[in-house]
Amino acid sequence: MPEIGGPGDPDSEALDRVMSLVGGLSKAERRRIQHRTRASMLALAASGRWLGGRPNYGYRLVDTGLPHPNRSKAAAGAQLRSLEPDPQTAPVVLRIFEMFDAGVGYRTIAARLEREGLPSPGEVGPTRHPRSAGVWSGSAVRAILRNPRYLGHQVAGRQRRFDELLSTTDPALGTISRQRWQETDAWSWSEQASWPAIVPRELFERVNERIKDSPGTHVRRPRSEPG
DSSP states (O other), X not given: OTTTTSOOOTTOHHXXXXXXXXXXHHHHHHHHHHHHHHHHHHHHHHTTOOOOSSOOTTEEEEEEEEEOSSHXXXXXXXXXEEEEEOTTTHXXXXXXXXXXXXTOOHHHXXXXXXXXXXXXXXXXXXXXXXXXXXXXXXXXXXXXXXXXXXXXXXXXXXXEEEEEESOSSOGGGOEEEEEEEOOGGGSEEOSSOOSOOSSXXXXXXXXXXXXXXXXXXXXOOOTTSOO
8 A cells, every 4th residue: 555655454553544544535535526526517507508418308419500618529520419399209298297287197197198109208219228118107207297497498406416324323334325306496597598498487387386285295314214
């Protein structure tokens, strides 16, 4: 080990102290990287830029005609990409909002869409779970209803990663990293529209107000806590 100038002795108390110090420094550096990465992504989202990844159901990726901000990618001919409504799936998204606004529940909406053979999120774009192709679930319907990107704005920071103790009674067991949903005032929104909206704002707000007030909406407790 460079820190001690040679091989380590497992029975050495000095080695234990060095390992604790190195581990603490590594953890601190990892957190600094996480904070810098998150701050950069939130800033890009506020400017309206698509951050990459799989497009949301109802949209498809298109080239904007602008050069990619990464110089090496721009030199290779890559362009900055954005979203546009998909002619096949965008009407399905709007219909989901309209059905829920009319009082239809998650599972009933999913059953109707599946019965009509409409494309599901699992079969649009790169296949993630082959078994979910053509299958609609209530959770997929709810995820679509809760997604603010259908308003045409880029939104980031909806979830944040936290380290949780595996056991509150035995901290020595260490931690596990989990994602938690953040309050809406902690999200980063683009000031201007980033792509065409699929859902009118009035409809989106009315639907999400109903979801927020529904009895099944609750905050999940950490698994390490009893109850």
